[in-house]
Each structure stands twice: as C-alpha cells, then as structure tokens.
Amino acid sequence: MRKPTIQDVARHAGVGVGTVSRVLNNHVAVKGATRESVLKAIADLEYTPNPHARRIAGGRSYTISVLLPVLTTEFYVRLLDGLETAFQEARYDVAIFPLLDRSRLERYLGSHTLAYQADGLVMATYNLTQMFHERRLRTQQPTVLVDAFADNVDSSFMDNVAGGRMAGEYAAQFSGDLYAVWVETELDQLFTTRVFEDRRSGFMSALDTAGRTIRAEYTSSFDSLAARNTAATVLNQAQEAGLPCTVFASADMLAGALLDEVRLRGLKIGQDVRVIGFDDQPWAAERGLTTLHQPVESMGYEAAQLLLSRLNGYKGPARARRFEPRLIIRGSA
Amino acid sequence: MRKPTIQDVARHAGVGVGTVSRVLNNHVAVKGATRESVLKAIADLEYTPNPHARRIAGGRSYTISVLLPVLTTEFYVRLLDGLETAFQEARYDVAIFPLLDRSRLERYLGSHTLAYQADGLVMATYNLTQMFHERRLRTQQPTVLVDAFADNVDSSFMDNVAGGRMAGEYAAQFSGDLYAVWVETELDQLFTTRVFEDRRSGFMSALDTAGRTIRAEYTSSFDSLAARNTAATVLNQAQEAGLPCTVFASADMLAGALLDEVRLRGLKIGQDVRVIGFDDQPWAAERGLTTLHQPVESMGYEAAQLLLSRLNGYKGPARARRFEPRLIIRGSA
DNA sequence: GACACGCTTGGAACCCGTTCCAAAAAAGGC
DNA sequence: GCCTTTTTTGGAACGGGTTCCAAGCGTGTC
Numbered sequence: 001m002r003k004p005t006i007q008d009v010a011r012h013a014g015v016g017v018g019t020v021s022r023v024l025n026n027h028v029a030v031k032g033a034t035r036e037s038v039l040k041a042i043a044d045l046e047y048t049p050n051p052h053a054r055r056i057a058g059g060r061s062y063t064i065s066v067l068l069p070v071l072t073t074e075f076y077v078r079l080l081d082g083l084e085t086a087f088q089e090a091r092y093d094v095a096i097f098p099l100l101d102r103s104r105l106e107r108y109l110g111s112h113t114l115a116y117q118a119d120g121l122v123m124a125t126y127n128l129t130q131m132f133h134e135r136r137l138r139t140q141q142p143t144v145l146v147d148a149f150a151d152n153v154d155s156s157f158m159d160n161v162a163g164g165r166m167a168g169e170y171a172a173q174f175s176g177d178l179y180a181v182w183v184e185t186e187l188d189q190l191f192t193t194r195v196f197e198d199r200r201s202g203f204m205s206a207l208d209t210a211g212r213t214i215r216a217e218y219t220s221s222f223d224s225l226a227a228r229n230t231a232a233t234v235l236n237q238a239q240e241a242g243l244p245c246t247v248f249a250s251a252d253m254l255a256g257a258l259l260d261e262v263r264l265r266g267l268k269i270g271q272d273v274r275v276i277g278f279d280d281q282p283w284a285a286e287r288g289l290t291t292l293h294q295p296v297e298s299m300g301y302e303a304a305q306l307l308l309s310r311l312n313g314y315k316g317p318a319r320a321r322r323f324e325p326r327l328i329i330r331g332s333a
Numbered sequence: 334m335r336k337p338t339i340q341d342v343a344r345h346a347g348v349g350v351g352t353v354s355r356v357l358n359n360h361v362a363v364k365g366a367t368r369e370s371v372l373k374a375i376a377d378l379e380y381t382p383n384p385h386a387r388r389i390a391g392g393r394s395y396t397i398s399v400l401l402p403v404l405t406t407e408f409y410v411r412l413l414d415g416l417e418t419a420f421q422e423a424r425y426d427v428a429i430f431p432l433l434d435r436s437r438l439e440r441y442l443g444s445h446t447l448a449y450q451a452d453g454l455v456m457a458t459y460n461l462t463q464m465f466h467e468r469r470l471r472t473q474q475p476t477v478l479v480d481a482f483a484d485n486v487d488s489s490f491m492d493n494v495a496g497g498r499m500a501g502e503y504a505a506q507f508s509g510d511l512y513a514v515w516v517e518t519e520l521d522q523l524f525t526t527r528v529f530e531d532r533r534s535g536f537m538s539a540l541d542t543a544g545r546t547i548r549a550e551y552t553s554s555f556d557s558l559a560a561r562n563t564a565a566t567v568l569n570q571a572q573e574a575g576l577p578c579t580v581f582a583s584a585d586m587l588a589g590a591l592l593d594e595v596r597l598r599g600l601k602i603g604q605d606v607r608v609i610g611f612d613d614q615p616w617a618a619e620r621g622l623t624t625l626h627q628p629v630e631s632m633g634y635e636a637a638q639l640l641l642s643r644l645n646g647y648k649g650p651a652r653a654r655r656f657e658p659r660l661i662i663r664g665s666a
Numbered sequence: 667g668a669c670a671c672g673c674t675t676g677g678a679a680c681c682c683g684t685t686c687c688a689a690a691a692a693a694g695g696c
Numbered sequence: 697g698c699c700t701t702t703t704t705t706g707g708a709a710c711g712g713g714t715t716c717c718a719a720g721c722g723t724g725t726c
Contacts, residue, residue, distance in 0.1 A: 386712035
C-alpha cells in the first residue's frame with residue numbers, strides 16, 4: 001500500500017491541502033475544530049510528511065548547523081537537548097559540528113558549501129571573529145548565538161554574573177573565612193567564554209555589598225588531577241588559617257574534588273568546610289552539594305526559537321535572552 | 334544568482350530535460366555527442382542536481398543501509414570504500430550501522446522505519462537468521478550479502494578456500510616442518526564468518542595434494558597479547574623440533590607477532606623460519622611479509638553493483654560473485 | 667527508393683509538499 | 697439585518713527532478 005500523501009489527508013478530513021499544510025507547520029490561522037479534524041485524519045492514515053517534498057517545495061533545506069567546541073561535556077549535551085527539542089518541533093534537522101580548534105572553525109566558516117545548505121546557524125560559546133562577521137554579511141544566513149553574546153546578533157545566554165552574585169550572597173551569611181576557586185579554560189581564544197570572569201565579578205560584588213572580603217582565591221584547570229591538587233592547596237591554607245570556612249567552587253568539578261579532600265581529612269562538610277558549587281551536575285544531588293543549577297536546556301530551546309522566528313520572516317532588531325541560575329541548597333553549605 | 338536547474342542545463346545544451354536526466358543517471362540510450370554537450374552544459378553552469386527533487390520525483394530515498402559488525406578494522410574500512418565508491422557513482426547515499434551485538438541487529442531488523450527509508454540493504458559478514466528471512470519476505474527490500482553467502486540472495490564474497498589453498502601450495506614447496514596458526518573469532522554466532530575454517534580447509538587440501546603433512550596447528554584470538562603468546566609457543570615447538578620451518582599465519586596480525594618473535598630470538602626470517610600471512614595489511618610491504626592480498630574493495634564494489642542492478646529492475650535469480658586472493662611474495666617466505 | 671525496425675530524443679505528466687491569492691465564512695459595527 | 701473588516705479556507709501554481717510515451721532519426725533490407 002502506498003504511503004499516504006497530504007492529498008489523502010485533505011480528502012479524508014474534508015479540507016484543502018493548504019489547510020493540512022498549515023496544521024503541520026503550526027501556522028496559527030487554523031480554527032480549533034478544523035485543526036482537530038486534520039489531526040484525526042493524520043492519525044487515522046498514519047500519515048508522515050515526506051521531508052524531501054517539503055524541502056523542495058519550501059525551497060529550504062530545513063537543516064540547521066550547530067557549531068560548538070565539543071560535545072562530550074554535560075553542558076553541551078544538555079544544550080543540544082534543548083536545541084534539538086525545539087528544532088524537532090519545527091521539523092528541522094540538526095547538523096552538529098564540534099569544531100575543537102581554530103583551524104576547524106575557520107575551515108567551516110570559510111566553506112561556501114555548508115553555508116549554502118543550512119538555513120540557519122547556531123554558534124555556541126564562540127567569540128565572534130572578523131571572519132564570521134564578513135561571512136554573515138555575505139551569506140545573510142540567519143544566526144543565533146547561544147552561551148555567548150554580541151551586538152546585532154540574536155543571542156541566548158546564561159547570566160553568570162547573577163549566578164556568581166547568588167553564590168556570593170549565600171556565602172556571605174556564613175561566619176569564617178571565604179575562599180574561591182576559579183577555572184582557567186584551555187580553549188582557544190576564539191572560543192573564549194567569559195563564564196568564569198562573570199561568575200567572579202558577581203561573586204565579588206556580592207561580598208562587597210555584604211561588607212565581606214575574601215581570604216584567598218585560587219585557579220585550576222579543568223582536569224581532575226589539577227582539581228585534586230587545588231583542593232588540597234585550599235584546605236591546607238584553610239586549616240592553617242582556621243576553620244570553619246566557606247569555599248565557592250566555580251564549577252562542580254572543583255567542588256567534587258573539595259568534597260573528596262574534606263572527607264579525606266576527616267573534616268565535616270557543611271560544618272568545618274562549607275562548599276558551594278556551580279553547574280548542578282547529575283551527581284550533585286546524591287552528594288548533597290549546594291550548587292547553582294543552570295537552565296541550560298531552556299537556554300538552548302530559546303536560542304532555537306529565536307532562530308526559527310528569523311526563518312519565519314521576523315526582521316526586527318537583535319534580541320537577547322538572559323537566563324538566571326537557581327541556587328539549590330543541599331547539605332554542603 | 335539562483336542555482337541552475339535541470340531546465341537550465343537542457344536549454345543551454347539545446348536538448349530536452351529527459352535527455353539531461355538520462356545523462357545524469359548513466360542511462361545507456363544517449364548518443365555520445367549528445368552526452369558530451371550535456372556534460373559541457375553541466376560544467377558551464379556548475380550545475381549540481383538537487384537531491385531532494387530527485388528523491389521525490391524518483392519515489393525512492395536513494396539511500397542504502399549497510400549493516401556491519403564494526404568499522405574499526407582495516408577490512409571493513411576497505412569494504413566500505415568499495416561500497417561507497419559504487420554507490421556514489423550512482424548518486425546513492427549510504428547509511429552505516431555498526432551493529433556490534435545481537436541485540437542491536439535484531440532491533441535494527443525489527444524496525445519498520447528504517448526498512449521503509451532505505452531502498453536497499455547491504456549486510457556484511459552476517460549469518461542469515463530466520464528473522465532476517467521473514468523481514469525480507471515482508472518488506473521485499475532488495476538485499477545483498479557481502480563477505481557472506483546464502484542461497485537465493487545476491488552475494489559477493491572472498492574465496493577463502495582458494496586463498497588457503499594458495500598458501501598451502503606455496504608452503505608445500507619448502508623443506509622443513511609445516512605449522513599453521515588459526516584465529517578464533519569472538520563474534521556472536523549471528524555474525525559467524527566461516528573465514529578461518531575456509532582458509533584451513535583450503536590449506537589442508539593443498540598439503541594433501543602435495544603429499545605433505547602438518548607438524549602442528551595452533552589457535553589464537555585476535556588480540557595482540559594472545560598473538561604474541563601464540564607466536565612464542567609456535568617457535569618454542571619449532572626450535573625444539575628443528576629448523577628450518579614454515580608457518581602459515583591465517584591473519585597478518587598473527588604473522589606480525591611471529592616476525593617479532595623470530596627477530597627477538599635472533600633467527601633469520603625467510604631462512605630459519607618462513608612466514609606466510611593473510612590479509613596484506615598496510616605494514617606488510619615494509620616488513621617484507623609474504624601474504625595473501627584480498628581484493629576487498631572490489632568485493633564491496635561488486636556487491637554494490639549487484640544491489641544497484643536490483644534497484645534498476647533486475648528480477649533474475651540470485652547471483653554470487655566470488656573473489657580470489659592473490660599471493661604476494663615478499664621476503665618472509 | 668520505399669518500408670520497417672530499433673535507437674534517440676523531446677516534453678508532458680507526475681512525485682509531494684509549500685505558498686499565495688482569491689473566495690468564503692465569521693465577526694464586528696451601526 | 698446589512699455592510700465592512702478580519703479571519704479562515706480551498707486550491708492552483710510552483711519547485712526540481714524522473715519516467716514514459718510518442719515522435720524523430722538513422723540504418724538495413726529487398
């Protein structure tokens with residue numbers, strides 16, 4: 001038996017093909033009752049639209065390119081989840097390009113072909129280069145930034161300053177010394193994220209407002225060995241200077257290392273040493289880590305919506321969507 | 334400037350659209366001169382056909398599913414190379430499914446969706462299960478086996494018996510003891526390959542014909558540690574029983590381990606110990622290994638052709654294409 | 667030279683969606 | 697209740713290929 005077509009659905013529902021198309025694409029101008037009958041016909045016939053026909057009739061590829069640094073981290077997995085959810089709803093395909101280093105990004109941006117094929121572009125965590133601007137002007141390809149910001153481009157990002165501030169306000173209420181650990185990212189300058197600078201400035205301003213000062217700050221890279229060393233250094237200093245103390249670890253990774261080290265030294269978490277993390281990694285709940293949860297999926301979902309609105313003809317000025325982390329208080333602080 | 338269409342090409346070449354389509358699809362019924370002018374027009378306009386339009390007009394997906402156990406080995410990489418070359422020529426896309434274990438294969442075979450999308454199926458190294466037969470009858474999906482054989486299905490495979498025989502005939506001419514090492518594959522029964530049984534039976538029959546007997550046989554698994562151990566065992570025995578000797582290693586992997594071990598013991602390769610491999614791995618030339626080269630790419634290419642002919646309407650009985658390895662004599666034997 | 671047959675070729679019909687325009691229906695205004 | 701405006705709807709045109717039929721051409725035969 002032949003696959004049903006949009007014609008079959010239209011006939012079955014007693015409406016025109018245009019109406020069926022409108023329902024499929026969520027165009028608003030369809031009355032509730034009509035929409036229902038179309039949806040019923042679709043279900044009855046087990047109709048699935050032919051994506052190729054759609055692409056040729058629509059004159060687009062219905063494909064979005066997503067550029068990101070890596071896809072092996074929790075953060076980007078969640079981000080993609082949000083992006084893909086939104087694009088799937090709009091029946092767009094997603095092509096993912098993990099562009100670990102500068103040369104790959106430039107190769108990508110330089111290639112006409114890919115620009116030609118995707119209807120839109122999502123760039124995650126990228127610093128906008130001159131090259132990118134030129135290309136955007138040249139190709140007119142609708143673009144959205146996610147986890148990044150620039151003037152004149154739609155963007156969706158996390159307010160890390162606010163997140164840092166929340167951590168700072170919460171930390172300020174505890175007596176004892178305050179410490180903080182920041183992360184030095186190893187990404188190329190191209191991919192610079194201001195994430196940790198932002199968290200720091202929010203944190204510091206909160207302490208300032210509360211009239212508190214920080215005892216010491218540390219920096220670690222992202223690998224687990226470095227995190228372990230840093231944790232040891234912090235605790236050495238803290239034990240020497242006197243407990244209790246409160247440590248803001250600007251990434252859960254670091255917070256985890258601190259929890260390990262605290263336990264190792266027979267100290268009491270949340271008492272001798274309070275730890276505040278950032279990220280709310282999957283394991284944070286079971287380890288009782290007080291941390292900042294980021295609505296990463298929402299940020300991705302919203303980025304996709306911004307792009308889709310452009311694809312549907314929105315011509316207005318660039319929009320920026322800001323998302324705030326949420327402090328999740330568990331046992332560690 | 335708009336992308337040129339088949340209409341533009343037809344106009345530019347002064348022919349009808351049908352003719353252009355015929356040239357694009359390599360239909361024979363186009364005169365040389367006409368074909369040339371069409372090709373020139375295509376080049377002039379930098380025309381590239383729109384694959385979506387093709388899929389909708391042609392009523393097919395122009396996509397082939399390739400099922401194979403893994404794609405990390407030399408063998409499957411070369412196989413895919415041959416398959417993809419042929420499919421690209423015919424402008425088909427290839428979707429690759431590495432189905433490492435039984436559950437994934439069954440999940441794949443059970444799913445209607447994928448069956449629905451691909452125009453044809455290439456199965457590499459799979460034993461045909463009952464499930465597969467039922468599915469084939471149900472979906473009528475054109476299928477070809479590669480590196481495997483079954484009645485009533487098109488297939489393209491290596492004649493490992495012949496390969497073993499060549500090794501045997503060559504080995505038989507040398508004086509001294511004869512040894513052989515076989516491989517025990519760890520693949521699920523579903524993916525059974527008779528490769529090593531076949532090589533063995535060919536090898537043995539050749540010795541038989543030549544009136545020679547084998548001194549001892551060994552079996553190893555495919556990992557390098559096991560290969561090293563096996564090599565040591567073989568050489569212990571050989572040194573005890575007396576050199577020179579000749580060893581047929583039914584996979585280059587094993588032959589490589591033997592070469593290492595021979596050198597380690599200060600023996601002369603090709604003199605004290607002769608080694609014959611099988612596979613002609615990329616490193617075999619520089620290490621001077623006498624081995625059997627398999628035309629794996631050709632086997633894949635031919636498999637694709639068999640499938641394409643079905644897709645183009647061939648209705649005849651199942652065909653089987655047999656490929657013979659070629660003995661490459663280098664220094665080791 | 668006329669006729670038949672097979673090989674090439676042109677082009678209309680078709681594949682299955684989206685879009686746009688005009689028409690129909692509904693809502694609003696008096 | 698009638699007219700205007702707005703919302704909703706039907707369906708033709710279109711997008712870029714493939715396929716099939718009929719027509720054109722060339723060659724071979726007598």
